[in-house]
Amino acid sequence: MSAQTSVNSPERSSGQAVDQRAKMLERAMSRHHYAGDALLEVLHTAQELYGYLSPGLLREIARKLRLPPSHVYGVATFYHFFTLQPRGEHTVMVCMGTACYVKGALGLLEVLERRCARAGSTSPDGKVSVGTARCVGACGLAPVIVWDGEILGRVTPQELNRRLDALAVAEVRDDG
Amino acid sequence: MTVEELYEMRDRERERLARLRERIYCCSAAGCLSCGSESVRRALAAEIEARGLKGQVEVCGSGCMGLCSRGPLVRTQSDGAIYAQLTPDEALWLLSEDPAERRRLEAKRLDLNDPFFTRQLKIVLANSGYIDPESVHDYVAMGGYQALAKVLTEMTPEEVIEEIKASGLRGRGGAGYPTGLKWELVRRQPGDIKYVICNADEGDPGAFMDRSVLEGDPHRVLEGMAIAAYAVGAQQGYIYVRGEYGLAIQRLQLAIRQAERERLLGNRIFETTFGFRVDLRIGAGAFVCGEETALIASIEGKRGTPRQRPPYPPERGLWGKPTLINNVETFANVPPIIMNGARWFASIGTETSKGTKVFALAGAVRNTGLVEVPMGTPLRTILFEIGGGVPEGRQFKAAQTGGPSGGCIPAELLDVPVDYESLAAIGSIMGSGGLIVLDDSSSMVDVARFFMEFCMDESCGKCIPCRAGTVQMHEILCRFSRREATRQDLELLEELCVLLKETSLCGLGQTAPNPVMSTLRYFRHEYEARLTDREGGAQ
Incomplete structure (x- = not known):
């Protein structure tokens, strides 16, 4: 997803990029006239820009929108979409909708949890974040995974294993 | 834009399309996209450019063609054929004027006399697969926005409401409340400021009808909302769409921009005094926000928790103002009702349920997709x-x-x-x-447990029966899954069903026991077979 690309962007550590993101967030808030009821839109933008919502970011948003920090924290934690933890380089979501469930989504999740991390967390090497989704609406193609924002249909555990293998190979090459 | 200009635009586009030798539609709904329909489209577009076929052959994206399990689907306008599972190379054969080339694809051509196609009746999805959802011209060429023009220039708001009432249209979000009555309730409320909300927070796992409508025919939903706004007296509308539906969000944003540019949304639509704006609100992954009062709270930038009703949203909704909330499919039904008349619509369906219903067919069935x-x-x-x-x-x-x-x-x-x-x-x-x-490979107890786990995770936590009840029921169902349940567990499970149904605050909790109750009703033996203390059974 776009959130992912911003986290992965090579210039994330340079001061200039940080300024850019702060500026873009400021622009989003001003577009909504710093109205408190635009909180969800602002949080969406913030997560897109920064990849996740850090405590500092939440406090900053609360201050700018003149909302109690507890309210902002409450909203950010209520919705599944927002994450307060940094994400891994790749995000793999297993759709747990009914159709995917009856067609073997649990088997896929098992592979990911065994090889990478538990659902809702990131592998120790920071490579892969594993998540579950509430039906991405591609039920005709069940079981479905969302690999870095791309929907992949009729995934078998073998294919998922192959993809994870490929990821490891690429990593070794990068390191070398 | 005036009404005359709308007709001019329609005729111009129709003439342009008539001059084409062929128009190829590549399904660009989420299902086909993940089967590679975009590479088919790119290959066709590049080849059209290379062979200098521009002006003769055109390729465009389209909404869902229905048979998602056979994607990517491609439809050719000249002969109405639909091809399944095409590769980019094979698709190029469609460009040739030589019919022999096309015959090579015979094996991939879908039989349109198959019951999958003949048994369906498309009203909501009539344009899906037949227009480019990213083009307002295409929608207008199919007669789009004519219903809005008719309503604004020939009908009073009361007449519009009467028409919808007479059609027998009922809410497609699930509860089936008569749409015309709801509109009338909002219309009757005093006050100048009213809102129209389109509920596109399609949260049921296994459902993708609304997403397909939004992706395939976004202008239809905007037109339906504008007609509703005119009828109830609203000037502002919101579409609350799931954050997971990236493509639908993009298409809606584009459609709103196009409609504003053509002055089909905004002030003085069709040179009348009526003005209407639509804004998108993106959900953030909370199933409970499909409940109308929770949805309103979410649009207001709060946690999406429901509140006690009454007052219902037609009385006190968004920011305390009278608010009409309808589902995507309900709005999509409105323009055809206005154009073809209430009597036409009422002639379809049964005594109490009129029109059609879109289903997302999935699971253990050969043809999965949208019907x-x-x-x-x-x-x-x-x-x-x-x-x-x-x-x-x-x-x-x-x-x-x-x-x-x-x-x-x-x-x-x-x-x-x-x-x-x-x-x-x-x-x-x-x-x-x-x-x-x-x-037969599915255990009904597991299915019930799956849904209960869903409701447990999605319970917003505001009312106790739902917050604590779903946890308890899930716990008991897990015991059944592990074959550790006793007869007492079964009794407690049934008691909790009634408790949640009768005492929960909103629809989520009230209906959460339904999967359990229905499986208990029809598949009770599966529960009993898992009891540790069943009669005559092994311990």
Whole structure:
């Protein structure tokens, strides 16, 4: 997803990029006239820009929108979409909708949890974040995974294993 | 834009399309996109450019063509054929003027006389697969925005409401409240500021009807909303769409921009005094936000928790103002009703349920995808004729409608006609239209546990019966899964069903026991077989 690309962007550590993101967030808030009821839109933008919502970011948003920090924290934690933890380089979501469930989504999740991390967390090497989704609406193609924002249909555990293998190979090459 | 200009635009676009030798539609709904329809489209576009066929042949994206399990789907305008599972190389054969080239694809051509196509009746999805959803011109060429023009120039708001009432249209979000009555309630409220909200927070796992409508025909929803706004006296509308539906969000944003540019939204639409704006609100992954008061709270930038009703949103909704909330499919039904008349619409369907219903067919069935059938069609027809039945080697066990709020329908009740009342009578609900087929490899206890886990995770935590009850029920169902449950657990489970149903604050908690109750009703033996203290059974 776009959130992912911003986290992965090579210039994330340079001061200039940080300024850019702060500026873009400021622009989003001003577009909504710093109205408190635009909180969800602002949080969406913030997560897109920064990849996740850090405590500092939440406090900053609360201050700018003149909302109690507890309210902002409450909203950010209520919705599944927002994450307060940094994400891994790749995000793999297993759709747990009914159709995917009856067609073997649990088997896929098992592979990911065994090889990478538990659902809702990131592998120790920071490579892969594993998540579950509430039906991405591609039920005709069940079981479905969302690999870095791309929907992949009729995934078998073998294919998922192959993809994870490929990821490891690429990593070794990068390191070398 | 004036009404005359709308007709001019329509005729201009129709003439342009008529001059083309061929127009190729590549399904660009989420299902086909993930099967590679974009590479088919790119290959065609590049080849058209290379061969200098511009002006003769055109390729464009389209909404869902229905048979998602055979994607990517490609439709050719000249002969109306649909091709399944095309590779980019094969698709290029469609560009040739030589019919022999095209005949090479015969094996991939879908039989349009198959019951999958002939048994359907498309009203909501009429344009899906027939227009480029990213072009307002295409929608206008199909007669789009004419209903809005008619309403604004020839009808009073009261006449519009009468028309919708006479059509018998009922809410497609699940509960089936008569749409015309709801509009009238909002209209009657005093005050100048009113809102129209389109509920596109399609949260049921296994349902993708609304997403397909938004992706395939976004202008239809905007037009339906504008007509509703005129009828109830609103100037501002919101579409609350799931954050997970990236493509639908993009298409809606584009459609709103286009409509504003053509002055089909904004001030003084069709040079009348009526003005209407639409803004998108992106959900953030909370199932409970499909409940109308929770949805309103979410648009207001708060946690999406429901509140006590009454007052209902038509009295006190968004920011305390009278608010009309309808589902995507409901709004999509409005323009055709205005154009073809209430009598036409009322002639389709059953005594109490008029029109058609879109279902998302998934699970253990051959043809998975999107289907639209007249109300009253027997479930058997949908599953076995249109759906093609359960794949070989497996037996049909149950059909699940209505997602976590619905129930499981066993084989012996398959002849039940699909309408609001009939489904409710057998312990399920119409719901928003998810229809999932379970075969004999599925355990009904596990299915019930799956839905209960869903409701437990999605409970907003505001009221105790739902917050604590779903946890307790899930716990008991887990004991059944592990074969550790006792007869006492079964009794407690049934007691909790009643408790949640009667004391929860909102629909989520009230309907959460439905999957359990319906599986207990039709598949009780599966629960009993897992009891540790069952009579005559091994310990």
